[in-house]
Amino acid sequence: MGDLSTQHSGDNMYLITNRVIKKGKGLSVFGKTPSPFGPNELRAIEVSKKGTGWSAASVDDKLSVEEVERLKSKYHLNIDTSKDWYGSLTVACNLFDQARTQxxxxxxxxxxxxxxxxxxxxxxxxxxxxxxxxxxxxxxxxxxxxxxxxxxxxxxxxxxxxxxxxxxxxxxxxxxxxxxxxxxxxxAEIRSKVDAKYHDNANPMAAASLYSELVSKxxxxxxxxxxxxxxxxxxxxxxxxxxxxxxxxxxxxxxxxxxxxxxxxxxxxxxxxxxxxxxxxxxxxxxxxxxxxxxxxxxxxxxxxxxxxxxxxxxxxxxxxxxxxxxxxxxxxxxxxxxxxxxxxxxxxxxxxxxxxxxxxxxxxxxxxxxxxxx
CATH class of the missing domain: 3.40.50 (Rossmann fold)
Structure with missing residues (x-):
């Protein structure tokens, strides 16, 4: 990714592109032609305001096992941590979390x-x-x-x-x-809360009602x-x-x-x-x-x-x-x-x-x- 910064800002935006990524600073890293690996090649870039311009940060290609395990635990993901996972997983988790909390x-x-x-x-x-x-x-x-x-x-x-x-x-x-x-x-997290309250399945109607209410909320x-x-x-x-x-x-x-x-x-x-x-x-x-x-x-x-x-x-x-x-x-x-x-x-x-x-x-x-x- 050339001279892209690796420091991620809290006030940011994710951008997905099939443009060529060049050496440079700010938005100059984005080229005017498709990626040399082919027009189907996708890259996720994190951009943030820096004064009157923008800074661009590379989203790591391959995640460490420790990072995958952290994301799995935090977001209760049903994933196999022994497999290779990439920066797009981090992007998705961050976007989903931001959307839900805000x-x-x-x-x-x-x-x-x-x-x-x-x-x-x-x-x-x-x-x-x-x-x-x-x-x-x-x-x-x-x-x-x-x-x-x-x-x-x-x-x-x-x-x-x-x-x-x-x-x-x-x-x-x-x-x-x-x-x-x-x-x-x-x-799945909502279902576990409902099951904990109605563990004996004695009142399936009440359990279904609580599940619907929690999903809505x-x-x-x-x-x-x-x-x-x-x-x-x-x-x-x-x-x-x-x-x-x-x-x-x-x-x-x-x-x-x-x-x-x-x-x-x-x-x-x-x-x-x-x-x-x-x-x-x-x-x-x-x-x-x-x-x-x-x-x-x-x-x-x-x-x-x-x-x-x-x-x-x-x-x-x-x-x-x-x-x-x-x-x-x-x-x-x-x-x-x-x-x-x-x-x-x-x-x-x-x-x-x-x-x-x-x-x-x-x-x-x-x-x-x-x-x-x-x-």
Whole structure:
């Protein structure tokens, strides 16, 4: 990991990436190309604010037996300590513990086109402050192709997004595994408390009632996914692989915002997403970035899902039109910035969405286009 610091800060954020990691300081360690070990190679990096910039700390690759035993004991994990375990286990335990003790949801965030790591962290920080969630960004090599610009830059990022589809599958697979592991541990601890009180099984109804009550109070962690702009294109291509984790029941809500992917036939891949609550697709017809996106590659580019109110036909998606909502205007990132700062109802919708709640009950349904509308 080059010159990365090994000192971890208490005020931090975890970032998952398939970018190359170079020698350097701060965010300069993040390269603009995929890992030399292949685009599916994932690294977890802990970043923390250092003055006006960021410091980056390596998450240890392989954990010592002592550390694995400590984590097993602290979090009551059903794991074999004789096997190899890696830093991702520490990351998962820390995130889960933080979410439970602070009563927060975890929001995994996949960014869009032409975002360097500084842009991603700035957005993640703002989301955390706006919605009181823990944000874990997945950052892929979306830098517009370096020196090139315009259509070539856009197409370069689309190519990187397709190449990163395997990495996003590995990322979601790890989320699923660790969430199940830590949730199982929490529920086993609750079960042991119930069994201790009703050890003779003389009152199974009372035992079941106590178990349900304790589970409700334990604040089982909600995890949600936000894909913005070209991040949706990456998600779409991750579903086209033969071995994908993104179609499994992992998230409470999946939020597809300002999706820079084709509207045509989107139901084919959206319907393969499985969630505990909702798949939300948020649309702004006046989105200037998506209008520009549509014309960049010429006639080959079709209407974008995030700015088109026709053919909204996925059986498992909830479509939300925010075009006429106050302060949305032609914005592309209307889940942050002036749009939500000026429109408390819009902010409330995203707050519920990013915290694993349903939102459509507060919106007007337009049956002719199969879409809810915020005005």
């Amino acid at each position: 009563g927060k949801s975890i929001l995994f965030f996949v960014h869009g086109y032409n975002n360097d790591v500084g842009d991603v962290l700035k957005t993640a920080e703002e989301i955390e402050k706006l919605y009181n969630v823990i944000v874990v960004p997945f950052t892929w090599p979306a830098n517009g192709g370096g020196a090139i610009s315009g259509t070539a830059s856009y197409l370069s990022d689309k190519s990187d997004a397709r190449a990163s589809s395997g990495a996003i599958n590995r990322f979601v697979g790890k989320i699923s595994y660790y969430h199940a592991l830590l949730t199982e541990a929490a529920l 334990s604040c089982v962690v909600k995890i949600n996914l936000l894909c913005h702009s070209m991040g949706n294109y990456l998600l779409k291509h991750s579903l086209m692989t033969s071995d994908n984790a993104t179609s499994e029941l992992v998230f409470d809500n999946i939020c597809l915002v300002a999706a820079d992917t084709n509207n045509e036939n989107h139901a084919h891949w959206v319907q393969s997403l499985d969630v505990r609550k909702r798949v939300y697709i948020v649309i702004n017809e006046d989105d200037s970035a998506l209008k520009a996106s549509r014309i960049k590659p010429g006639k080959q580019q079709q209407a974008r899902l995030g700015h088109y109110l026709k053919k909204l036909n996925s059986d498992n998606a909830v479509y939300i039109d925010v075009t006429e909502a106050e302060a949305v205007d032609s914005e592309h990132s209307y889940f942050k910035g002036s749009s939500v700062n000026k429109n408390t109802k819009l902010k409330g919708i995203f707050n519920q969405m990013f915290n694993g709640e349903s939102v459509e009950k507060d919106l007007e349904y337009i049956s002719s286009i199969n879409c809810y509308r915020l005005i």
